[in-house]
Amino acid sequence: MKRTVIIHSGGMDSTVLLAHLVAEGREVHALSVDYGQRHRRELVAAAEICAHYKVPHRIADLRGVTSLFGANALTDSQVAVPEGHYEEASMKATVVPNRNMLLIATAAAWAMSLKASSVAYGAHGGDHAIYPDCRPAFADALDKAIRLADWHEVSLERPFVGMDKTAIVKRGVELGVPFALTWSCYVGGDRHCGKCGTCVERKEAFLRAGVADPTPYAG
Ligand SMILES: [Zn+2]
Numbered sequence: 001m002k003r004t005v006i007i008h009s010g011g012m013d014s015t016v017l018l019a020h021l022v023a024e025g026r027e028v029h030a031l032s033v034d035y036g037q038r039h040r041r042e043l044v045a046a047a048e049i050c051a052h053y054k055v056p057h058r059i060a061d062l063r064g065v066t067s068l069f070g071a072n073a074l075t076d077s078q079v080a081v082p083e084g085h086y087e088e089a090s091m092k093a094t095v096v097p098n099r100n101m102l103l104i105a106t107a108a109a110w111a112m113s114l115k116a117s118s119v120a121y122g123a124h125g126g127d128h129a130i131y132p133d134c135r136p137a138f139a140d141a142l143d144k145a146i147r148l149a150d151w152h153e154v155s156l157e158r159p160f161v162g163m164d165k166t167a168i169v170k171r172g173v174e175l176g177v178p179f180a181l182t183w184s185c186y187v188g189g190d191r192h193c194g195k196c197g198t199c200v201e202r203k204e205a206f207l208r209a210g211v212a213d214p215t216p217y218a219g
Helices: 013-022 041-053 063-069 089-094 100-113 136-147 163-175 197-209
Strands: 004-009 027-034 056-063 118-120 154-155
Touching: 004 013, 004 100, 004 163, 013 027, 013 041, 013 163, 027 041, 027 100, 056 100, 100 136, 118 163, 136 154, 163 197
Parallel strands: 004 027, 004 118, 027 056, 118 154
Antiparallel strands: none
């Protein structure tokens, strides 16, 4: 059985990916990362989802480096989370410097210790130009680097890279994903705000997929 470490944020994409890999018959281990995000609520969601799928779940605590990330809306409470559409330039305030490398590197370390064959994450074709570490060239380079990082070779997989978020929601419906357990909102709190970039994108994805949105939004 192929053993894979999945980077699981508690959001929609990584939850559908988790269900997708479980359905493939893989032995899945899920990793969430606490990097000081204000929406720590997503870590609770991730734990609930992993319990639902009976998948081992670990949370890596990287809060020791949060102060190095500077002013951005996700880890600095002094910076407001921008409202509006994800494609807007204002969303650059949500970029945490080099976040994906930290997440992937941490997951790769666990994968090597577990003798897993891969790390998987939910990058998709609709990922945004505002995030430099979502570029395919970056992922390809990291895949090469991770393969060389240990005598036990671990690869980096992006199974949804050819899909957009709407297609991911449709795949999730096929798999019976409990979307109500997932968390997207960058603001945090107990309810999705309904106005930040990820909330807007979440609403759009359900709408475009023709799927009822189970999320109780605050606004
Ligand atoms: Zn929100």
